[in-house]
Amino acid sequence: MALEDLYDPTEALNPEALERLQTDRLRWTVAQAARSPHYGKLFAERGLDPESIRELDDLRHFPLTEKQDLRDSYPFGFLAVPKDEVVRLHHSSGTTGTATAVCHTAGDVERWADLVARCLHMVGLRRGDVFQNMMSYGLFTGGLGLHYGAEKLGAFVIPMGAGNSRRQIEFMGIFGTTAMHIIPSYAMALLGTCEEMGVEPRSLPLRFAVGGAEPYSEGTRTRLQEAWGIPFHNCYGLSEMCGPGVAFECPVQQGLHLWEDAYLGEVIDPETGDRVVDGEEGELVLTSLTREAMPLIRYRTRDLTSFTPGPCPCGRTHRRLSRIQGRTDDMFIVRGVNIFPLQIERVLMSMPQVGRNYVIVLDREGYADRLTVRVELNADVFFGELEQLQSLRERMADRLRREIMVRPRIELVEPGTIPRQEGKAVRVIDERKD
Ligand code: DLL
Numbered sequence: 512m513a514l515e516d517l518y519d520p521t522e523a524l525n526p527e528a529l530e531r532l533q534t535d536r537l538r539w540t541v542a543q544a545a546r547s548p549h550y551g552k553l554f555a556e557r558g559l560d561p562e563s564i565r566e567l568d569d570l571r572h573f574p575l576t577e578k579q580d581l582r583d584s585y586p587f588g589f590l591a592v593p594k595d596e597v598v599r600l601h602h603s604s605g606t607t608g609t610a611t612a613v614c615h616t617a618g619d620v621e622r623w624a625d626l627v628a629r630c631l632h633m634v635g636l637r638r639g640d641v642f643q644n645m646m647s648y649g650l651f652t653g654g655l656g657l658h659y660g661a662e663k664l665g666a667f668v669i670p671m672g673a674g675n676s677r678r679q680i681e682f683m684g685i686f687g688t689t690a691m692h693i694i695p696s697y698a699m700a701l702l703g704t705c706e707e708m709g710v711e712p713r714s715l716p717l718r719f720a721v722g723g724a725e726p727y728s729e730g731t732r733t734r735l736q737e738a739w740g741i742p743f744h745n746c747y748g749l750s751e752m753c754g755p756g757v758a759f760e761c762p763v764q765q766g767l768h769l770w771e772d773a774y775l776g777e778v779i780d781p782e783t784g785d786r787v788v789d790g791e792e793g794e795l796v797l798t799s800l801t802r803e804a805m806p807l808i809r810y811r812t813r814d815l816t817s818f819t820p821g822p823c824p825c826g827r828t829h830r831r832l833s834r835i836q837g838r839t840d841d842m843f844i845v846r847g848v849n850i851f852p853l854q855i856e857r858v859l860m861s862m863p864q865v866g867r868n869y870v871i872v873l874d875r876e877g878y879a880d881r882l883t884v885r886v887e888l889n890a891d892v893f894f895g896e897l898e899q900l901q902s903l904r905e906r907m908a909d910r911l912r913r914e915i916m917v918r919p920r921i922e923l924v925e926p927g928t929i930p931r932q933e934g935k936a937v938r939v940i941d942e943r944k945d
Pocket of ligand 1: 651745
């Protein structure tokens with residue numbers, strides 16, 4: 512890869528130089544973190560300080576930071592700068608427990624925008640592009656996070672936010688949108704809106720899309736790419752590490768480059784905490800390397816992924832993460848069997864009869880767990896022969912049973928009948944009472 516094609520030469524830094532940069536930044540981060548009430552106390556108790564970092568591997572001596580630690584010291588226990596240096600707050604929705612608050616200094620916001628600009632430049636966003644940002648603005652990081660990165664590249668940014676589907680499509684035509692940022696499940700739903708409006712998605716001037724914020728299968732990506740007629744690049748991030756832009760797929764689409772000058776990644780066995788080898792799946796643990804307001808050390812993301820072995824053909828040296836397979840806490844148990852929603856999605860998306868949405872419903876029948884997969888079908892299939900529907904239902908249940916070891920009940924429904932989300936899709940409805 513020619514250096515002049517990169518947004519930032521750091522993207523192709525040789526591994527030794529990258530490691531030196533990371534080690535310096537790690538030492539700085541530990542010193543910075545020690546200023547926060549949480550880490551200040553923890554480091555004092557354990558006798559840890561920046562001098563304990565001679566090489567990257569010394570990070571092992573630091574304990575993992577859990578989401579619960581953030582909750583326990585809500586809102587400012589991890590703040591490492593005086594409050595008057597904070598210029599921005601982002602905040603989780605708190606759907607899985609107490610919310611977490613994430614503060615940013617002006618420098619944090621600036622570096623984050625730069626990292627996002629790097630991501631978008633990598634997939635081809637340039638001055639002259641029209642960038643329609645369909646993620647919600649506000650406390651969620653998806654909207655503002657991509658906004659400033661796209662502006663930095665000089666793109667014409669449309670801050671649409673989520674929802675208002677017909678208007679989204681109208682704007683694409685009026686303003687000649689060439690790139691969109693969108694939650695994958697919403698990109699699927701918007702295809703239905705195009706259909707209602709009689710707009711052929713492939714006729715729009717779009718060149719590419721980027722999206723993440725929720726797990727989605729390779730099958731879903733393939734469908735999105737075919738229906739919209741453009742590449743759809745995966746974007747990963749989490750509020751605790753600024754937000755989107757932590758890792759991003761290059762045009763090769765074989766894993767997401769984790770920006771290792773900004774984040775130090777480890778993949779661990781969630782049970783033992785030991786690091787696993789490249790290629791093996793485990794939980795992603797991240798250490799921020801440039802965050803001033805709220806540095807985090809060995810933060811357990813709960814996200815399941817692996818490091819993709821070997822170098823990327825694109826020439827960037829930052830290691831790649833495989834598509835996120837879900838969160839350790841997304842897993843649900845049915846009749847003693849552990850199941851991840853993405854296992855179900857993978858099977859559904861491999862069946863051409865399946866439409867654009869599905870939901871998993873868990874309830875009880877007597878004392879036994881019951882797993883129902885409610886699936887929208889394509890219109891031509893849904894309104895076809897009853898016999899064919901019955902045999903499809905059987906085949907779907909069989910294939911799912913092979914994948915998840917439990918035979919689910921299948922409900923085949925008309926396209927557009929499962930309520931759509933504009934934000935992250937809610938894939939599992941658990942109605943079981945303990
Ligand atoms: O979802 C940040 C983001 C915004 C990422 C826009 C990408 C695009 P949170 O709301 O804090 O932040 O949720 C973070 O979402 O730990 C993952 O479980 C999940 N997640 C994010 N990106 C992906 C992805 C934003 N590409 C949590 N694939 C993370 C799978 C993802 N899961």
